[in-house]
Amino acid sequence: MELIYSMRRKLLKYEPPHFESPSDHEVVRPICTISTCNIIAFSSPTELDDTEGDTWGGHVYVCDLDTPWNCHKVTSTAYPVSALEWDMEGKQLLVATTVGDVSVYTQKDYLLNEWTCLYTASFPGEHIIRAVFFHNGRRLVMVDKKPDAPITERIQMLRSTPTLKGFGGVACEGACIITATGLIGVLTPAEGGRAHVATDCLRPTRDHITAASIAHKNGSLVIAAVCRSGGSAGRWCVRCVCAAVTSSSPAPAIALSPLPTIYLPQQDSQPVSITWCQREDTDSLLIAGATLTMWKCTERAHQVHKLFAKGPIQGNTTPGGGPKPVTDCFNTLVWQKTVAWGVEGGEGAVCAASSRTALGAPHAVLATPRALHLLARDTHHYLCSRAVITSGGISNAVEASSTPPKKAKYGTTPSGGGCAMVSCVEMSQLGGVVLAIDTHAQLHLYKLPQPWADIPTPIAVQHATNLLEYAVVSGYDCLDVLVACTGSIKHNILEMMYERLTESFQRQPAAFQQYYFHSWLKLRIALCRLIPSAQSSVSWLTCLQSLQACWAAVSLALRPDDKPDAAPLAALLDDHSHEQDKTLLTLEAKPDAISEAATLQPLRLCLQRAIDIGLTALLSLAYQHQHQHQMHPNNYEVWADGAAVQLVRRLALAARAGGRAADALLRPLARLAAPSTPRQELIEECLSLSTQWTGARVWESLPRCNVAAPHGNSWPLYLEYGVEPEALRYNPEPPGYAQCETAPSITMDAIR
Incomplete structure (x- = not known):
């Protein structure tokens, strides 16, 4: 895991007290997310160019993974932003606040600096902690075949059930949210910019939810939420439900089916983050607290006496008599802890992230206040740890040029880049990079090994080519994979990928080549630009x-x-x-x-x-x-x-x-x-x-200024918001x- 770039901003002269305390879990800190188009969306408590602290609230920005200094504001809210989520195509962005306001935005004319609000919904008094868009019913899977097999056999499209069906079984747009009191709500677009809303409760009695995660499974939504059972003196547990959304007039209907609850050991501290290991069709859950544990939901058969078995008992004279097999009678779902990782460095966890698809390497990232730890879900080992440096680089000149105000606005402790800590971590769709954001809304992008470190060159080329072919078929942006290969010690790996990709595409059937010709052409251009x-x-x-x-x-x-x-x-x-x-x-x-x-x-x-x-x-x-x-x-x-x-x-x-x-x-x-x-x-x-x-x-090979350009600068790069780095400008002659x-x-x- 290698640092690619780290952003810097003009820091606030004074910050509110205890804002940087890792033990205060009620403080809403900046969050980030990456779309399938490799567009970063992140929140900031103040505007990025504010140094006086006059714009406290919630501000949402977007930027391209390749040009992070060009940030564009999507919206500003009076209250902190507590949830950000992209849809599956990377076109719509959901923004939710701590007072229950939900808004869905989209780009105007495909411009990154102009955004329009599609629809809004309100859940008054509810602190929204997690949200997800409905599944569109389109899913691609990679089948284990020989590398020379046709792409149509290696990458297959599964017609999954969409979360919400419309007329004729067509997928409908919408989103699902969960609040800090256990309220689960779904919203679908309606006329006039307002959304149709339906709600239900996680339990008849409200719980205090501290963290949640939502995944798609067989046309339903699987929701996991962290709360304390039995009141403030009880044990911490993770309650899971399966939410099915059906269409009705005028608002959709939601039905909740309970799943087994995970009861954490009594000595465990409060879990601060949970995440499903994948976004679709998953059964494993990561829970981060004093330790990082992975739990898997499995079916287990319970052997009972034949008198309690279903169906006719042995010796019955009815037709078809005889007991049924035990495994067919009493199968239940249970959670089983598969692995536990201790948090290195003596610090508690802040956030955890996992690979989104089964195609990427089975990695998990654990964030602590000052470091990121890369873990292997299959071998259960620590792969590497990297400290997150939130100060230094170009920010020294920025800090030295600012003078403290005459009167402290929020206290007597001046802020500095060194006091910022990691607040959120997210992995890209294809698993090429991992993004972290600190409490000063500074982004830190890390390259992930593909699929592991010290891999032989032929296997690395094979794996990267599979990811690029998957991107061609699925329509996902592959910049994260290309950036992960750019900084490789093997300088000719990009040329080998280009050659292998070209040969593979020319072996495909004529119908496949005609349908995906323009996607293949754009991928060749992207590779040659590096x-x-x-x-x-x-x-x-x-x-x-x-x-x-x-x-x-x-x-x-x-x-x-x-x-x-x-x-x-x-x-x-x-x-x-x-x-x-x-x-x-x-x-x-x-x-x-x-x-x-x-x-x-x-x-x-x-x-x-x-x-x-x-x-x-x-x-x-x-x-x-x-x-x-x-x-x-x-x-x-x-x-x-x-x-x-x-x-x-x-x-x-x-x-x-x-x-x-x-x-x-x-x-x-x-x-x-x-x-x-x-x-x-x-x-x-x-x-x-x-x-x-x-x-x-x-x-047509025009001058450009971006991170992935072959400008010859070594990593890491220290950049500043709003300032285009001249060192990254590349001008082909x-x-x-x-x-x-x-x-x-x-x-x-x-x-x-």
């Missing part, structure tokens, strides 16, 4: 993505069905013709074969972009031949891809029909597509284009063929 020697491939793969999007728009604009001269259009749009090259040669020889200037005029900019890409590809061919550059086997070039060359030819024909000057490109592109064209004649024609054509050159006076602007929004 390799310093593959920045040219980043540019050309991005160009291929642009060509595909442009051709989709042109195909919709032409629409040959409703035109009298539809034969040339149908020939141009036919992707399955065996004589495609002859068809393109015929259309290239007849300038007036396609006359669609009016319908293609709105696409003139993207068609011009396609022409510029074709010109740059031809110049790249001439440049490499002129300078005797050897093409790397894993590098990608548009001119070396036959399908991409045919796509550029089609777009050039469409551009000519739309009134763009593309005639000069048609002849060299046709020569490039012909397998028997003399190489030297093609090179000379491409070189003549560089002097005759003054069009813009295309270079474009080659000679991509440099010209009319190069496009390199300024663009951050898109990942």
Whole structure:
């Protein structure tokens, strides 16, 4: 476990007394969570740029895992934020407070800095401690197969039962919450921004719940809550229930079924955190307190006398008489403690987290006020421990520049980075990184071993490739896995992953390749962005993505069905013709074969972009031949891809029909597509284009500033909120063929 980066902020000059006391479990401290898109959401008691303590309350921020200094506020509340939760697709964010207010937000136009509230609900006077969104009924599992087996056999989709079914069995949106008094509530969106609410109690008598965890299992919600049985003098226990949500008019209905209760030993102190080992279909529970224990729910058969067995007894004259097997009669659910870890360092636990899916390594993370401990759930061993440094780095200058106020606002003890302690820990969806947040709302990101430390390179490549293939099929963001592989001692592991992933995808059936082509293309771009020697491939793969999007728009604009001269259009749009090259040669020889200037005029900019890409590809061919550059086997070039060359030819024909000057490109592109064209004649024609054509050159590997860029800086990184680190800026130098006076602007929004 290695620290990747640690955030710093301008600290408050004075803080409330006992805010940093680890023994006060009633204080609401900052919390954090990571979505399946690797977007971090975290809470802060004050605004991040506040140093005077004038904004005490609850503030929710989001940031990308790759650019944590760019934090954007989602909302601010008057009371502390006690629960944060992402939905399964990473699109909606639930925010709950200590006074029972629940709000669900989503991005506006997919922008990270603009959020809108979808619906709200209120549970007056209730301190909400945990929340979860309903399951959408879509679940992917990895089956134990040989690595060379098709992905469709290794990764299978299970049609799980959604938490709430609508008309026709379609999954409905909604969320479930549990409060500190044992109230369980469900809410579903309704008109007017208010939610339909249904509630039930964990027990007829209210309990004081200190921690809770919710997981999905077979279309129901499994809820575990920590409370004290028998009043304040009783033993600590974990009560478990199974909640089934059904649709009714107008609000949903909730039904609770009790499960066995875990009674902790009398000498155990108060548990501070519980978490299910996985988010779906799990039966193991982690309980953190003075020790970290793992409990498993199993079925156990109880042998009783045959007189008490179900069914007819032995000797009965009724048909089918005879006792039933004992195991079929009395099976009950029981909790069994499987392992207990002592907390190292003499400190009590603060929070615990576990891997979310069965695909990731079986890790568990235990957070203490000053350290993180990585544990193995299968071998029951401590793997490593890392101290969490909440001060130092760039924050020394920040602390030195601040002067104490004339009058203390909350006491006489000034705050400092060293007094902050860890308050929450969370693991990413694919298990690549673990995120911790301290009481000053400073984020600390750690890399997790994949799947364990000192693993041989072939096995590490195999495991990482499986995770990337799972991300392609499931739609999850794989940045956490890529970041975990970036800092590896094995420098060529990314290139080996790229090669193995490409070979694996090309072995898949044609239908699979067609359906997941764009996801695979985006993953190749993401991998090449991390390799310093593959920045040219980043540019050309991005160009291929642009060509595909442009051709989709042109195909919709032409629409040959409703035109009298539809034969040339149908020939141009036919992707399955065996004589495609002859068809393109015929259309290239007849300038007036396609006359669609009016319908293609709105696409003139993207068609011009396609022409510029074709010109740059031809110049790249001439440049490499002129300078005797050897093409790397894993590098990608548009001119070396036959399908991409045919796509550029089609777009050039469409551009000519739309009134763009593309005639000069048609002849060299046709020569490039012909397998028997003399190489030297093609090179000379491409070189003549560089002097005759003054069009813009295309270079898509743009400058960027992010953690995963190949900038060469060693870990850990100490960053500050709101300050873009110049040391992480990476500016790939474009080659000679991509440099010209009319190069496009390199300024663009951050898109990942």
